[in-house]
Amino acid sequence: xxxxxxxxxLRPSDHADSSPASDSDEITQPRxxxxxxxxxxxxxxxxxxxxxxLLLLLAIAAVPGSLVPQRSADPNGVTQYFTDNPDLAPVLxxxxxxDVYTSPWFSAIxxxxxxSLIGCVLPRTKHHWKALRSQPPRTxxxxxxxxxxxxxxxxxxxxxxxxxxxxxxxAAAQLRKSGYRVARYDARGSYSVSAxxxxxxxxxxxxxHAALVGVLIAVGVGGGFTYTGQRxxxxxxAFANSLLDYSSFNPGRxxxxxxxxxxxxxxxxxxxxxxxxxxxxxxxxxxxVAHVTTQAPGADPQDxxxxxxxxxxxxxxxxxxxxxxxxxxxxxxDADGREVFHDSVAFLPQDANMTSLGVIKVADGLPQQxxxxxxxxxxxxxxxxxxxxxxxxxxxxxxxxxxVYEGDLGIDDxxxxxxxxxxxxxxxxxxGGDSGNPAIQLMPGQTEDLPNGLGTITFENEAPAxxxxxxxxxxxxxxxxxxxxxxxxxVLAFALLALFGLLAALFVPRRRMxxxxxxxxxxxxxxxxxxxxxxxxxxxxxxxxxxxxxxxxLPPQSHPETGKVD
Amino acid sequence: xxGTDPLLLDEISLLLVWTAVAIYVLAFIAYAxxxxxxxxxxxxxxxxxxxxELVTAGGGGVISAGTGSSASVASKPRYLWARLGxxxxxxxxxxxxxxxxxxxxAAERVPWSNMYEFALTGLLLIVAVYLAVLTRYDxxxxxxxxxxxxxxxxxxxTLAFHVEVVPLADPLKSVWLVVHVFVASLATALFALxxxxxxxxxxxxxxxxxxxxxxADAEPKRSFLRTxxxxxxxxxxxxxxxxxxxxxxxxxxxxxxxxxxxxxGRFWGFDTKEVWTFVIWVLYAGYIHARATRGWRxxxxxxxxxxxxxxxxxxxxxxxxxxxGLHAYSGLTT
Ligand code: HEM
Numbered sequence: 005x006x007x008x009x010x011x012x013x014l015r016p017s018d019h020a021d022s023s024p025a026s027d028s029d030e031i032t033q034p035r036x037x038x039x040x041x042x043x044x045x046x047x048x049x050x051x052x053x054x055x056x057x058l059l060l061l062l063a064i065a066a067v068p069g070s071l072v073p074q075r076s077a078d079p080n081g082v083t084q085y086f087t088d089n090p091d092l093a094p095v096l097x098x099x100x101x102x103d104v105y106t107s108p109w110f111s112a113i114x115x116x117x118x119x120s121l122i123g124c125v126l127p128r129t130k131h132h133w134k135a136l137r138s139q140p141p142r143t144x145x146x147x148x149x150x151x152x153x154x155x156x157x158x159x160x161x162x163x164x165x166x167x168x169x170x171x172x173x174x175a176a177a178q179l180r181k182s183g184y185r186v187a188r189y190d191a192r193g194s195y196s197v198s199a200x201x202x203x204x205x206x207x208x209x210x211x212x213h214a215a216l217v218g219v220l221i222a223v224g225v226g227g228g229f230t231y232t233g234q235r236x237x238x239x240x241x242a243f244a245n246s247l248l249d250y251s252s253f254n255p256g257r258x259x260x261x262x263x264x265x266x267x268x269x270x271x272x273x274x275x276x277x278x279x280x281x282x283x284x285x286x287x288x289x290x291x292x293v294a295h296v297t298t299q300a301p302g303a304d305p306q307d308x309x310x311x312x313x314x315x316x317x318x319x320x321x322x323x324x325x326x327x328x329x330x331x332x333x334x335x336x337x338d339a340d341g342r343e344v345f346h347d348s349v350a351f352l353p354q355d356a357n358m359t360s361l362g363v364i365k366v367a368d369g370l371p372q373q374x375x376x377x378x379x380x381x382x383x384x385x386x387x388x389x390x391x392x393x394x395x396x397x398x399x400x401x402x403x404x405x406x407x408v409y410e411g412d413l414g415i416d417d418x419x420x421x422x423x424x425x426x427x428x429x430x431x432x433x434x435x436g437g438d439s440g441n442p443a444i445q446l447m448p449g450q451t452e453d454l455p456n457g458l459g460t461i462t463f464e465n466e467a468p469a470x471x472x473x474x475x476x477x478x479x480x481x482x483x484x485x486x487x488x489x490x491x492x493x494x495v496l497a498f499a500l501l502a503l504f505g506l507l508a509a510l511f512v513p514r515r516r517m518x519x520x521x522x523x524x525x526x527x528x529x530x531x532x533x534x535x536x537x538x539x540x541x542x543x544x545x546x547x548x549x550x551x552x553x554x555x556x557x558l559p560p561q562s563h564p565e566t567g568k569v570d
Numbered sequence: 571x572x573g574t575d576p577l578l579l580d581e582i583s584l585l586l587v588w589t590a591v592a593i594y595v596l597a598f599i600a601y602a603x604x605x606x607x608x609x610x611x612x613x614x615x616x617x618x619x620x621x622x623e624l625v626t627a628g629g630g631g632v633i634s635a636g637t638g639s640s641a642s643v644a645s646k647p648r649y650l651w652a653r654l655g656x657x658x659x660x661x662x663x664x665x666x667x668x669x670x671x672x673x674x675x676a677a678e679r680v681p682w683s684n685m686y687e688f689a690l691t692g693l694l695l696i697v698a699v700y701l702a703v704l705t706r707y708d709x710x711x712x713x714x715x716x717x718x719x720x721x722x723x724x725x726x727x728t729l730a731f732h733v734e735v736v737p738l739a740d741p742l743k744s745v746w747l748v749v750h751v752f753v754a755s756l757a758t759a760l761f762a763l764x765x766x767x768x769x770x771x772x773x774x775x776x777x778x779x780x781x782x783x784x785x786a787d788a789e790p791k792r793s794f795l796r797t798x799x800x801x802x803x804x805x806x807x808x809x810x811x812x813x814x815x816x817x818x819x820x821x822x823x824x825x826x827x828x829x830x831x832x833x834x835g836r837f838w839g840f841d842t843k844e845v846w847t848f849v850i851w852v853l854y855a856g857y858i859h860a861r862a863t864r865g866w867r868x869x870x871x872x873x874x875x876x877x878x879x880x881x882x883x884x885x886x887x888x889x890x891x892x893x894x895g896l897h898a899y900s901g902l903t904t
Binding site for chain 1: 741828836855
């Protein structure tokens with residue numbers, strides 16, 4: 005039976021290379037009550053067939069997550085899905101179809117798979133450990149019954165037994181030199197060496213499967229020590245790495261938000277280049293760089309760059325560039341000319357030409373609160389319909405338009421409001437739309453009156469003195485994502501381990517070779533035979549090569565018999 | 571190539587692509603004629619002789635491309651049409667290669683940065699791997715399948731996906747584009763060969779079953795399958811290509827994660843493309859297991875190889891074009 009200890013490889017009983025005799029294990033129904041059933045269940049769970057079925061189930065179960073938006077990858081898509089399919093979405097949600105990869109059914113499949121995996125790998129590891137320190141098995145009595153078999157007869161030069169023993173010595177030395185573990189089995193009437201190689205194949209297989217467990221654990225545990233935080237920085241702005249300064253923060257289970265490494269970061273400048281009109285890909289933006297200065301306590305400030313694909317390492321954190329856009333600087337003065345608002349407000353890009361949408365909220369200083377809903381067009385143009393649009397992402401003809409609402413911003417009652425949205429219910433529109441007053445329209449450096457004598461609004465020109473055109477007239481912002489990831493390196497290490505294990509498991513041939521010398525009437529008959537353990541397309545060639553090499557090392561009068569191929 | 575108009579270069583490249591497609595069509599026809607003629611040839615030659623010659627015994631049925639025992643060389647059928655098919659395929663490949671290189675020069679970067687280019691390079695590799703394998707194994711019976719695939723996919727991709735050369739978007743400016751995508755294409759090429767072999771394996775299995783059921787003195791049926799290795803040999807060859815492909819795919823997965831970690835700040839997020847890469851990986855892991863599971867070796871595992879490659883094609887076409895995700899590299903504006 006092929007999973008007897010002498011076999012060297014322990015495999016699940018329904019492995020294709022196990023002898024069919026072990027089928028009876030499955031057919032025999034357990035008669036031993038609970039323990040018997042448990043044993044039987046365990047054997048089922050750790051069988052090849054179960055592993056295979058679970059693998060296929062895993063593949064199938066992963067598919068819906070690509071058909072339906074996932075909360076983890078695309079939360080806005082999920083919201084949209086609920087809007088578009090109000091009847092279907094709640095049903096899908098009940099089935100966890102918006103969280104496929106954390107759903108009970110998906111988890112059940114991969115957990116069962118990994119239990120099966122561990123149950124399969126542990127006994128095999130133990131077995132392999134033993135096999136690694138045991139001798140190659142006894143030479144079979146009749147080598148000629150093996151598929152790959154060659155033989156030759158050599159003339160005797162002196163005593164037959166001595167010649168035979170010497171020939172086997174030579175073979176053993178050759179085999180050992182080519183990486184085989186060898187054992188001599190000399191019996192009365194014949195001399196033989198049994199050799200085995202390719203233990204690395206099974207080692208690789210076990211390392212591969214164990215490394216998969218490593219990947220899973222690293223992802224699971226490491227995720228708990230990981231955090232990500234987002235922050236929008238306008239050129240010139242600084243931020244300190246503490247919970248308070250993040251606009252959103254997602255800590256893993258074991259992260260203590262109070263002990264983030266203390267450093268600060270300033271966005272000095274954000275650069276982007278656009279492909280000029282008339283060239284292929286015109287208008288396309290690229291080469292985004294956020295130039296930042298970072299400072300750790302007690303250290304000198306350091307310049308750094310954050311680019312797409314090239315995050316910046318700061319104090320063990322990695323800073324990523326998520327997005328960018330324009331942040332028009334606006335000043336609002338009351339009727340007496342006192343400044344009631346002055347800030348650079350990040351406007352969110354809506355299209356490839358950076359048509360951007362933003363909200364300005366003036367909470368204090370005016371008779372009533374003021375909300376301004378703005379569109380910013382870096383290169384404004386008028387569509388045939390009369391609507392405004394941007395035709396290019398760079399600042400060629402920057403225009404800011406604003407609708408103005410007066411009333412209660414709804415920010416005083418403690419309800420959290422996004423800085424990017426304005427809820428105009430309960431407010432009166434006083435400029436733009438049907439308000440009777442036109443929307444305010446400004447270019448950098450221009451000032452307009454607010455309606456109803458409320459005061460003035462200025463779109464500041466931020467360009468340094470002497471700049472040409474509108475270059476630099478509007479500040480840019482960078483949206484940064486700051487990560488600490490303890491899982492990553494471990495996951496990578498286990499994944500690479502799995503890859504190397506796989507290489508060994510798939511490509512190292514595991515085989516046994518025997519060379520046997522039997523003195524007989526005509527001289528000494530030498531037989532060579534090989535047996536593959538697992539997939540081994542080059543076995544025949546290896547036996548042939550062994551026979552040739554051994555023949556070459558023998559005294560010259562030996563003559564080969566035809567290689568016999570069954 | 572400073573001073574050369576990239577648009578012009580791309581136009582020349584496109585012309586060469588269509589030339590390559592046309593030559594592949596001719597190769598396909600030659601291979602198809604070969605298959606049709608093989609049925610006759612095979613009847614003339616003694617069935618067993620041919621079978622022995624193509625499948626050298628032992629070693630799990632290695633198929634030899636010319637190492638048949640010397641005694642039978644004289645009687646070995648010379649598949650003239652197959653030879654023509656191979657010559658044409660090689661010629662088409664040269665045009666295809668030059669077209670791909672020109673596209674790269676026009677774009678001043680590796681020519682696999684959008685769907686059109688990915689198809690261009692991916693199919694180039696499929697043909698290259700096929701031609702390379704021919705030097706060791708006589709797989710010309712797969713010729714019509716391979717050239718057919720090349721014609722359909724290259725022609726289709728050029729019609730549907732061709733875009734002008736534009737500068738690379740920032741997220742694609744990474745060494746991982748070079749490595750990850752190239753290795754993925756290489757894996758695809760190997761999976762394609764394994765797929766072809768699995769398909770022929772299934773057909774061959776059917777024939778072998780019928781043959782076994784037929785009465786011993788039945789009139790042998792004409793079929794090119796007589797000149798093709800037996801199902802076992804086909805299966806172990808398919809397996810060998812699939813495992814090399816699987817290694818490359820595993821590497822693709824790892825390299826992709828490293829890139830994702832640089833670009834998006836997380837190495838894995840079940841983005842649609844990641845999902846499909848994972849699904850394909852698991853399917854092939856299943857295939858490898860199936861080969862080692864009693865009752866699954868043979869027809870069932872062949873089906874898994876076919877399903878696996880279908881998923882690869884699906885991933886490249888449908889997922890790229892219609893599924894929403896971060897991997898927006900098709901270069902198509904929809
Ligand atoms: C996460 C799930 C699993 C994956 C991705 C996986 C993947 C693989 C791969 C790629 C191989 C080929 C490498 C080689 O031949 O050594 C393999 C082989 C093997 N696996 Fe798994 N496996 C998984 C789970 C399991 C489980 C649960 C079992 C136990 C029943 C198992 C038993 C085996 C065995 C015995 C082989 C050797 C096959 C042979 O002899 O060719 N695997 N596995």
